[in-house]
Amino acid sequence: MSSTFLNRYPRATNRHDEMLHPNGEVRPHWDDLIKTIASASEVSMRQRVESVQRQIKENGVTYNIYADTQGAQRPWDLDVLPLVIPEDEWSVIEAAVIQRAQLLNAILVDVYGDQSLFKQGQLPLSILHGNPGFLRPCHGIELPGNIALHHYAVDIARAPNGQWWVIADRTQAPSGAGYALENRTIISNIYPELFYDLKVRRLSEYFGALRDSLNHWGRLCAAKQSASNPQIRTLRDGEHPLTVILTPGPYNETYHEQSYMAGYLGFPLVQGSDLTVRNNIVMLKTLSGLKPVHAIIRRVDDDFCDPLELNSDSLLGVSGLIESARNGNVLITNSLGSNILESGSLLGFLPKLCQHFFGESLKMPSIASWWCGEPAALDYVVSNLNHLVIKPAFPRRGERPIFGEDLSDIEKAQLTQKLRANPNHYLAQELVKISQAPVWDQAESNKLNANAIGLRVYVSATPNGYVVMPGGLTRVATGEDSRVITIQQGGTSKDTWILGNQTHPHQSLIRKTVSSKDLVHENTYLSSRTVENLYWFGRYSVRINLAARLLRASLLYFLESASSEYQATEWPAVHGLCVWYGLMPDLGKGEEQLTSSSIDHNQIEKQLISAVLSKEEDSLAKNIQQFYQLCFNLRERLSLDNWRAINQFCQKYIEPNPKASLSEVLSILNETCTSLVTLSGYSLDGMTRDHGWRFLSMGRRIERIQFLCTLIQSGLNMPAESNLDWILELTDSIVTYRSRYSAQPELLPVLDLILLDENNPNSMIFQLKGFIKYLTKINDHYGNAHEEHIMIERLNALLSLNPDIDFQRGSSSLIKWLQVTQQMSIEISESMSHKFFSYSGVQQESNRY
Amino acid sequence: MRYQITHETKYSYESIVTLSQQLLFMSPRNFLHQTCISHNIRIEPNPSESLRSPDYFNNIKNYISIFSPHKELMVSAESIVDVFNRPSLNQLLPSPPWEDVKKKLSQGYWEDEDPINFLYASIKAPLDEAFSSYAAMSFTPNRPIIEAAFELTQRIHNDFEFDSDSTDISTPLLDFFSNKRGVCQDFSHLMISCLRSLGLACRYVSGYILTTPPAGQARLVGSDASHAWISVYCPVNGWVDFDPTNHCAVNDQHITVAWGRDFNDVSPMRGTVLGGGKQTLHVNVTMDPIFDYELSIQLPLTVT
Numbered sequence A: 001m002s003s004t005f006l007n008r009y010p011r012a013t014n015r016h017d018e019m020l021h022p023n024g025e026v027r028p029h030w031d032d033l034i035k036t037i038a039s040a041s042e043v044s045m046r047q048r049v050e051s052v053q054r055q056i057k058e059n060g061v062t063y064n065i066y067a068d069t070q071g072a073q074r075p076w077d078l079d080v081l082p083l084v085i086p087e088d089e090w091s092v093i094e095a096a097v098i099q100r101a102q103l104l105n106a107i108l109v110d111v112y113g114d115q116s117l118f119k120q121g122q123l124p125l126s127i128l129h130g131n132p133g134f135l136r137p138c139h140g141i142e143l144p145g146n147i148a149l150h151h152y153a154v155d156i157a158r159a160p161n162g163q164w165w166v167i168a169d170r171t172q173a174p175s176g177a178g179y180a181l182e183n184r185t186i187i188s189n190i191y192p193e194l195f196y197d198l199k200v201r202r203l204s205e206y207f208g209a210l211r212d213s214l215n216h217w218g219r220l221c222a223a224k225q226s227a228s229n230p231q232i233r234t235l236r237d238g239e240h241p242l243t244v245i246l247t248p249g250p251y252n253e254t255y256h257e258q259s260y261m262a263g264y265l266g267f268p269l270v271q272g273s274d275l276t277v278r279n280n281i282v283m284l285k286t287l288s289g290l291k292p293v294h295a296i297i298r299r300v301d302d303d304f305c306d307p308l309e310l311n312s313d314s315l316l317g318v319s320g321l322i323e324s325a326r327n328g329n330v331l332i333t334n335s336l337g338s339n340i341l342e343s344g345s346l347l348g349f350l351p352k353l354c355q356h357f358f359g360e361s362l363k364m365p366s367i368a369s370w371w372c373g374e375p376a377a378l379d380y381v382v383s384n385l386n387h388l389v390i391k392p393a394f395p396r397r398g399e400r401p402i403f404g405e406d407l408s409d410i411e412k413a414q415l416t417q418k419l420r421a422n423p424n425h426y427l428a429q430e431l432v433k434i435s436q437a438p439v440w441d442q443a444e445s446n447k448l449n450a451n452a453i454g455l456r457v458y459v460s461a462t463p464n465g466y467v468v469m470p471g472g473l474t475r476v477a478t479g480e481d482s483r484v485i486t487i488q489q490g491g492t493s494k495d496t497w498i499l500g501n502q503t504h505p506h507q508s509l510i511r512k513t514v515s516s517k518d519l520v521h522e523n524t525y526l527s528s529r530t531v532e533n534l535y536w537f538g539r540y541s542v543r544i545n546l547a548a549r550l551l552r553a554s555l556l557y558f559l560e561s562a563s564s565e566y567q568a569t570e571w572p573a574v575h576g577l578c579v580w581y582g583l584m585p586d587l588g589k590g591e592e593q594l595t596s597s598s599i600d601h602n603q604i605e606k607q608l609i610s611a612v613l614s615k616e617e618d619s620l621a622k623n624i625q626q627f628y629q630l631c632f633n634l635r636e637r638l639s640l641d642n643w644r645a646i647n648q649f650c651q652k653y654i655e656p657n658p659k660a661s662l663s664e665v666l667s668i669l670n671e672t673c674t675s676l677v678t679l680s681g682y683s684l685d686g687m688t689r690d691h692g693w694r695f696l697s698m699g700r701r702i703e704r705i706q707f708l709c710t711l712i713q714s715g716l717n718m719p720a721e722s723n724l725d726w727i728l729e730l731t732d733s734i735v736t737y738r739s740r741y742s743a744q745p746e747l748l749p750v751l752d753l754i755l756l757d758e759n760n761p762n763s764m765i766f767q768l769k770g771f772i773k774y775l776t777k778i779n780d781h782y783g784n785a786h787e788e789h790i791m792i793e794r795l796n797a798l799l800s801l802n803p804d805i806d807f808q809r810g811s812s813s814l815i816k817w818l819q820v821t822q823q824m825s826i827e828i829s830e831s832m833s834h835k836f837f838s839y840s841g842v843q844q845e846s847n848r849y
Numbered sequence B: 001m002r003y004q005i006t007h008e009t010k011y012s013y014e015s016i017v018t019l020s021q022q023l024l025f026m027s028p029r030n031f032l033h034q035t036c037i038s039h040n041i042r043i044e045p046n047p048s049e050s051l052r053s054p055d056y057f058n059n060i061k062n063y064i065s066i067f068s069p070h071k072e073l074m075v076s077a078e079s080i081v082d083v084f085n086r087p088s089l090n091q092l093l094p095s096p097p098w099e100d101v102k103k104k105l106s107q108g109y110w111e112d113e114d115p116i117n118f119l120y121a122s123i124k125a126p127l128d129e130a131f132s133s134y135a136a137m138s139f140t141p142n143r144p145i146i147e148a149a150f151e152l153t154q155r156i157h158n159d160f161e162f163d164s165d166s167t168d169i170s171t172p173l174l175d176f177f178s179n180k181r182g183v184c185q186d187f188s189h190l191m192i193s194c195l196r197s198l199g200l201a202c203r204y205v206s207g208y209i210l211t212t213p214p215a216g217q218a219r220l221v222g223s224d225a226s227h228a229w230i231s232v233y234c235p236v237n238g239w240v241d242f243d244p245t246n247h248c249a250v251n252d253q254h255i256t257v258a259w260g261r262d263f264n265d266v267s268p269m270r271g272t273v274l275g276g277g278k279q280t281l282h283v284n285v286t287m288d289p290i291f292d293y294e295l296s297i298q299l300p301l302t303v304t
Helices: A004-008 A028-039 A042-059 A087-111 A125-129 A177-190 A192-197 A204-228 A255-265 A321-326 A338-342 A344-358 A375-383 A409-421 A528-563 A571-580 A601-613 A620-633 A640-654 A662-685 A691-716 A725-730 A734-741 A747-756 A764-782 A787-799 A812-837 B098-106 B114-118 B129-136 B145-159 B173-179 B184-197
Strands: A062-064 A073-075 A083-085 A151-158 A164-170 A243-246 A275-278 A281-286 A289-292 A295-298 A331-333 A369-371 A388-392 A426-430 A436-440 A448-462 A465-468 A473-476 A492-494 A496-498 A843-845 B002-027 B034-044 B049-054 B060-066 B070-083 B202-209 B227-234 B238-243 B254-260 B269-275 B279-289
Touching: A004 A028, A004 A448, A028 A083, A028 A192, A042 A073, A042 A177, A042 A640, A083 A087, A087 A151, A087 A164, A087 A338, A087 A344, A087 A448, A087 A465, A125 A344, A125 B114, A164 A338, A177 A192, A177 A255, A177 A448, A177 A473, A177 A492, A204 A243, A204 A255, A204 A295, A204 A331, A204 A448, A204 A465, A243 A255, A275 A321, A281 A321, A281 A528, A321 A331, A344 A369, A344 A426, A369 A375, A375 A409, A375 A426, A436 A473, A436 A492, A528 A571, A528 A601, A528 A620, A528 A662, A528 A691, A528 A725, A528 A812, A571 A691, A601 A620, A601 A662, A620 A640, A640 A662, A691 A725, A691 A747, A691 A764, A691 A812, A725 A734, A725 A747, A734 A747, A747 A764, A747 A787, A764 A787, A787 A812, B002 B034, B002 B202, B002 B254, B034 B060, B070 B254, B098 B145, B098 B227, B114 B202, B129 B173, B129 B184, B145 B184, B145 B227, B145 B238, B173 B184, B184 B202, B184 B227, B202 B238, B202 B279, B227 B254
Parallel strands: A083 A496, A243 A295, A295 A331
Antiparallel strands: A062 A073, A151 A164, A151 A448, A275 A281, A281 A289, A369 A426, A388 A426, A436 A448, A448 A465, A448 A473, A473 A492, A843 B269, B002 B060, B002 B070, B002 B269, B002 B279, B034 B070, B049 B060, B202 B227, B202 B254, B227 B238
């Protein structure tokens, strides 16, 4: 490919260009990347774009736009071109961002501690009390190492003169670091040589430091816990403190990232209901009881973290969390109440405060800001609306900036009135032209667009000071309004490459090497909720498999009976199973339908299609969506490959074609059955055999037991001349049967194969024995449960049946056994829920008065 | 005056509660006009944890948690409190013009944090033009702040009707403002919003009022439950309390428990329970004078 794309690249006017000098020459640090692209063929660039899109799709990188269960997840958008920053420039940014983190931390510690800044007149009290983000109950929380700000993200952008400016500070629960990591994984894959040659700085060290630091502080909290509470034992040498990531749940816009980070860092991802506070100590509800938590990375907003002392409507938080933190029994990152730093009202005071605290000037300026709460600032703002952006001083979700230049004279007068009436609530900022960077056009080949960009830089506290992630999340304004960079309203992202000439040795001072006594063989921190999800994952993975096979069999019978004189005697049994599974409506007299003269083929056809694809009625598609939701909730437990396979499989059903014909539906079913064979292989092979996996397996077994009970009962009720192929088909046993008997299936051998054959993984006895085995293992660990004995009793009862007498049509003892077993399996499932999955009950707010 | 107060709270649950965590503001605080002589909270079932600490405004906060399964929770707070006479309304009326107070409060750098806490909107007491224009009828130019505040107290009492069935704690203040019916919390929040919308500092006071009035006087509204009123800041007189539900200045028939920006800061009882299903709440308060207290209950206490 020639470098004509450079000639077509729009030149910057009144703004900085990241790639080009004002004279049009490529800046040296972009040289290699541009050469690589210029020498690439059109085809290979297209392959790169497609590879990025494919990886995003396969990895399931999404951004939930709205809290929506019905798949309103937007795929993440990532440009093939990274943003390149040379090392010397980066070290300037790095130093400035570290200084800013230290400064903001000092302010935060003061606000929730001595408040000396206000007593000494460094800051006006109105900045504190006028800010709804100032949470009085959080005053006096103990801060290990005097650090309140552990994870900090700062949005910076480049002004026309080439200088970087701070646009905004993210101090609550900054998002995006995980996306930056995923961007890196994807982009480094498509330029492997270049990535290596340029010595692009790696991100993994940063996350290592983050993990080590949390362990360090978590250990302090652990010591505090055991000092004040004799029941809490001290951590053993080499034992890690327990850090959890507190998520608002799967409907949060960045849930994908949260689960990705949890998996990457190896911290359990928990929801508020997974935690409880006992004797001032935060506990994780696990299978093996309550486990003390030492550190919490929260992705829940300040105000929602503790319904007892903060927003009482919150269902996302943990009652008593603040009290526990106040006593130093748990580290919360960032400390609760840190939202106060996100207010732009502080920006104007930072240079002065930087001098006050450190005796040095602020290394990177904030974008020029005027907080209207200061009378002089208000006057300036009112007379300069044209080149200002007006924002809420104390930001809340969903409030959009007002651009003075967009307003008519009347609107300006109205705005002025609002500003004067409530000056504290407004902040004005200079409208800057931020720099542009090249973005590869995905539609038109060989074309670069120029879009405004901003960079989000991540900082973490360590016991040795703040460290900066060598990279970041570059966000690109491709939305409607180029003045606003937001991922929420559309907009793409870039990987960020910091070039390095020297190698940066890993500087971990805290981490020890793992010795043999530290080896962990069993994850003891399985939360009850995770286990419940795994159990249902098991059940649904079998359920959709059986439902797909059942519907395929139904469809074939229907087609056969519609096209010939042949009367399907099996139809009522097959149809009955569909009704039992909730896939088809129970028509009462439905059993007569296919044999009577008034067959309504159209109606049944419609019902069958709907049973597969319907989004409204219970259907296979609905079950698959349910399954997908479970997988999504278990995201951090699944390997990337596992997740990819599930994601690919489920995507087909998320947007089903409602107008599919019967034969199209049949081919979808065939495809589904094939994919499911692979999927269940994954779950058996790839997962660690821990208790979580055992619950998953028990879910699979229980689902099969219930299905087999129903299936065999319908089989036993069929007329004598009925064909038994479909029973073998549904139990995936047809090949085995043919290889053994090479004849038309007969009842006795069929029942023997699907009830008593221990070598058949789909047989009843196989399910029972497996279930008993897993439950015994779990009981060994968590105390005895009588469910085990019920199943052993069922097994013995099955073995005591005499096939020659009992394996016949209408056999009352077999039917009785099936009925009791089915009933028992339902009861066992319920009692397991009570015992393991929840600390029985839903948390609710007390009536207040 | 010396009073004995019994404040009983009973929750009944449809199904078993396995964990209950509650925050109580039921312990009368000590301040210039009031001394708490004795105070005791009884809780059934017995709490597994109980922690008493001051909140940000120095109110007494009790945190309790109960691990034992229960279907009923009973909290009974008993207090004996001495209340001292406050300056009479006539003594308070000569006060600075309200605009002067507003100006003083708007100076950002201020030596005393106390009134600034209560100057801005809070969740239950939002600012709105509707409130400032309603208040403006009383806060005419240069009017002394206490005189204007007392008139506003009376207007709210006249324009709004006490009706315990018309609102609950989730009713937005503007709804109350347009429906004109509500309870003492609504009356108080309205007055707070009015004053803050004008740029004045006003706080919410939670407490009790006398159950049986002195002979010949009418029984005060809100006396069988916990009560609420407001306090307005005046640089000369300090905090001056008005009760808009009973259109009076507060004197020695009100017992103060706690104060905050609004109900959310100091509601008598809030919390979360695990399980429980449907819950019913029953509250009963009695507050009676005890004239012969020293004789009948022999406590080795000297009270000034």
